Amino acid sequence: MAAFPSSLALFFLFLTFTEAKEILVGGKTDAWKIPSSESDSLNKWAEKARFRLGDSLVWKYDGGKDSVLQVTKTAYLSCNTSNPLAEYKDGDTKVRLQKSGPYFFISGAKGHCEQGQKVIVVVLSQKHGNIGISPAPSPADFEGPAIAPMSGGAGLKAGLLLRFDWILISILFICS
């Protein structure tokens, strides 16, 4: 009888390790815009999120007014939009994360990157534990100046949601 819950737990564990996710950048559809404050920035969101190989980033925005540029670190830091590694302006952009390491994205709309519409996504290598016990590299590690400590509840809520699959596994193991 006890075999059922533990195989269920293993099944969920398996899903957690293998299931590629589509991750909406900023956590909501209208998030690709100039942040209203530092604590609202996309890098605050990215610090709390967890990106794995095979996941896809998704942006929803008005393709007539904005775009997503994947750029080098240098171009990210200087908001240089002139020669991006990749440019997306269809309003419904999906980028698959196929290698580990940092990815740099900035807005292609004039002046937007300078006002903070940019994000660094760090994809962990598979050697790192995926279950989130060891500290993961955060966008701050790749950003020049230090960023103020996080405040406000929005990031915390996002973090809790992202921990949901981990909590579910813990519960299943305890119950089995």
Ligand SMILES: *[C@@H]1O[C@H](CO)[C@@H](O)[C@H](O)[C@H]1NC(C)=O
């Ligand atoms: C922006 O990048 C391009 C190509 O990488 C380079 O030629 C140009 O000098 C850069 N502009 C600035 C202002 O750094």
